[in-house]
Amino acid sequence: MDEKVEMLEAKVRHMKEQNRTLRMMLETMSRKWQKLQLHVQEINNAQGCRQSFSTAQKPSRIFVKTHPNDNSVMVKDGYRWKKYGQKKTTKDNPSPRAYYKCALAPTCPVKKKVQISIQDKSIIVATYEGKHNHGFASRDLLKPSSSSTPEVSTIMNNDLPMTNMSNNINIDLCLWNRVTLCDDDKQHKDGGTHIKVQECVTSLLKDPNFIASFAEAVILSINTQNKQVGLNLSLGLPQPHFFK
DNA sequence: CGTTTTTGACCAGCGC
DNA sequence: GCGCTGGTCAAAAACG
Numbered sequence: 001m002d003e004k005v006e007m008l009e010a011k012v013r014h015m016k017e018q019n020r021t022l023r024m025m026l027e028t029m030s031r032k033w034q035k036l037q038l039h040v041q042e043i044n045n046a047q048g049c050r051q052s053f054s055t056a057q058k059p060s061r062i063f064v065k066t067h068p069n070d071n072s073v074m075v076k077d078g079y080r081w082k083k084y085g086q087k088k089t090t091k092d093n094p095s096p097r098a099y100y101k102c103a104l105a106p107t108c109p110v111k112k113k114v115q116i117s118i119q120d121k122s123i124i125v126a127t128y129e130g131k132h133n134h135g136f137a138s139r140d141l142l143k144p145s146s147s148s149t150p151e152v153s154t155i156m157n158n159d160l161p162m163t164n165m166s167n168n169i170n171i172d173l174c175l176w177n178r179v180t181l182c183d184d185d186k187q188h189k190d191g192g193t194h195i196k197v198q199e200c201v202t203s204l205l206k207d208p209n210f211i212a213s214f215a216e217a218v219i220l221s222i223n224t225q226n227k228q229v230g231l232n233l234s235l236g237l238p239q240p241h242f243f244k
Numbered sequence: 245c246g247t248t249t250t251t252g253a254c255c256a257g258c259g260c
Numbered sequence: 261g262c263g264c265t266g267g268t269c270a271a272a273a274a275c276g
Binding site for chain 2: 276
Binding site for chain 1: 266267268269
């Protein structure tokens with residue numbers, strides 16, 4: 001009988017710890033979300049100024065930092081792309097450049113060029129041209145596929161073109177960094193908690209339903225708070241040293 | 245077997 | 261005109 005009580009108490013303690021961890025993650029994400037909103041406001045203001053000087057449309061360029069283990073040179077931006085060409089080398093960059101067309105709509109004029117950065121080979125440079133003349137990608141495209149590796153990139157972009165979207169938000173969910181930063185002191189006192197945090201986040205990131213639901217919730221939240229804001233969502237994977 | 249990717253060929257633009 | 265480069269096409273290959 002006592003054993004059962006102890007087991008239950010242990011479970012309760014474990015759940016409390018998990019609860020604390022998740023709350024911490026949520027707070028971290030909330031802080032980041034607030035920062036992003038401020039950033040979006042700044043961009044809005046800046047664009048307002050810029051547009052008064054020039055209305056010329058430049059190709060958009062985004063930079064994607066990839067996980068070292070991820071060999072796929074693919075930017076998961078929610079749209080479906082058809083590859084129609086590749087150049088082995090270009091003048092300014094020896095790495096191959098791939099050419100993509102938007103495959104969501106046959107008449108969509110948007111094209112994308114993808115190439116590994118010459119400065120940092122862990123960065124993929126994607127250049128977008130044109131604007132989508134159709135709706136955003138269906139929600140299933142936001143879900144991580146079972147066959148492919150989970151999204152491992154942190155996207156830093158400017159002006160990713162999307163239909164009827166004037167701004168874009170990028171969410172960096174590299175929770176490991178945040179947890180490490182927030183709990184740096186605690187870690188020394190309580191190393192076990194840190195391991196549990198890792199386990200907890202690992203299990204969450206491995207769950208496609210969680211990722212899809214989270215992406216959906218964030219999109220919903222953004223749409224309700226700022227109807228003109230688009231979203232690029234990338235889910236960060238653990239830092240490599242955790243796998244050591 | 246249909247879809248997607250790869251890859252060599254082709255074309256246009258640009259500088260010399 | 262020639263060579264180089266970037267972009268596109270389309271047949272072949274690979275894949276599910």
